[in-house]
Amino acid sequence: MTYYFEDFKVGDAWEFGAWSLTREELIAFAREYDPQPIHTDDAAAGRTAFGGVIASGWQTTLKCIRLFVDGLMRETAGLASPGLDELRWLKPVRPGARITARATVTEVGESTSRPDRGRVHFLISGVDESGEPVMTAKGLFFVARRPRRG
Amino acid sequence: MTYYFEDFKVGDAWEFGAWSLTREELIAFAREYDPQPIHTDDAAAGRTAFGGVIASGWQTTLKCIRLFVDGLMRETAGLASPGLDELRWLKPVRPGARITARATVTEVGESTSRPDRGRVHFLISGVDESGEPVMTAKGLFFVARRPRRG
Numbered sequence: 001m002t003y004y005f006e007d008f009k010v011g012d013a014w015e016f017g018a019w020s021l022t023r024e025e026l027i028a029f030a031r032e033y034d035p036q037p038i039h040t041d042d043a044a045a046g047r048t049a050f051g052g053v054i055a056s057g058w059q060t061t062l063k064c065i066r067l068f069v070d071g072l073m074r075e076t077a078g079l080a081s082p083g084l085d086e087l088r089w090l091k092p093v094r095p096g097a098r099i100t101a102r103a104t105v106t107e108v109g110e111s112t113s114r115p116d117r118g119r120v121h122f123l124i125s126g127v128d129e130s131g132e133p134v135m136t137a138k139g140l141f142f143v144a145r146r147p148r149r150g
Numbered sequence: 151m152t153y154y155f156e157d158f159k160v161g162d163a164w165e166f167g168a169w170s171l172t173r174e175e176l177i178a179f180a181r182e183y184d185p186q187p188i189h190t191d192d193a194a195a196g197r198t199a200f201g202g203v204i205a206s207g208w209q210t211t212l213k214c215i216r217l218f219v220d221g222l223m224r225e226t227a228g229l230a231s232p233g234l235d236e237l238r239w240l241k242p243v244r245p246g247a248r249i250t251a252r253a254t255v256t257e258v259g260e261s262t263s264r265p266d267r268g269r270v271h272f273l274i275s276g277v278d279e280s281g282e283p284v285m286t287a288k289g290l291f292f293v294a295r296r297p298r299r300g
Contacts, residue, residue, distance in 0.1 A: 036224065069185055087234045
């Protein structure tokens with residue numbers, strides 16, 4: 001099954017399952033990509049209002065993106081994404097927190113220049129166990145139109 | 151040396167050095183975080199207009215963010231970032247491409263609610279060897295004011 005542009009409608013929604021991080025995974029990611037003490041140094045982080053290390057917002061984002069790719073984009077005739085808008089890290093994510101990845105279609109549209117594709121806009125989010133978003137982002141993807149049979 | 155809010159002025163600019171990716175590093179990252187064929191499958195990617203695997207935009211972003219953190223944020227009294235805006239992947243990044251990370255201060259402002267900090271807005275970019283941006287993003291960081299002595 002491959003999803004094409006015509007298959008996406010405003011309001012379509014998915015829940016992709018959940019992820020969580022151990023303290024070690026959280027620190028290892030931050031050491032490689034975002035080495036700030038709030039993410040890498042338990043003692044220094046313990047002296048802040050957060051009371052201990054919190055996940056890099058980039059790791060939170062990528063864990064949700066991975067589930068979005070696995071759960072939807074790998075079966076979609078996606079052509080490219082020019083980027084994301086309004087990436088927001090709304091709540092600290094601590095080791096052991098269970099975060100559910102979701103996506104909703106917020107807008108679909110014709111391509112202004114390419115008749116073979118359309119635009120699909122998603123709101124991608126990670127939601128904690130109290131139901132509050134820890135991360136949201138608005139993603140735009142170009143998706144191929146369904147090939148004509150004939 | 152620690153940089154505080156008062157140290158940032160509109161127009162301040164940094165060049166943080168360059169990064170590049172081997173084909174293996176590019177594919178390994180994508181397998182973990184963004185497993186789409188254009189990033190993970192040389193044969194499938196070779197049949198697209200790109201002619202071969204290109205880096206996940208997330209990897210391009212994180213490689214630049216790492217240099218931004220190392221070159222600036224680790225010496226800055228940064229308090230938190232609520233997120234990023236207008237993350238754009240402008241050109242494909244192929245194995246071996248040499249990308250230079252840069253940042254410019256585009257806006258500074260008082261915090262509307264917290265007198266201990268200010269807002270610093272950065273344009274963060276990755277630029278290829280022809281001088282063209284492959285990635286840009288607008289980042290907002292809250293930075294502590296310089297502590298008063300006396």
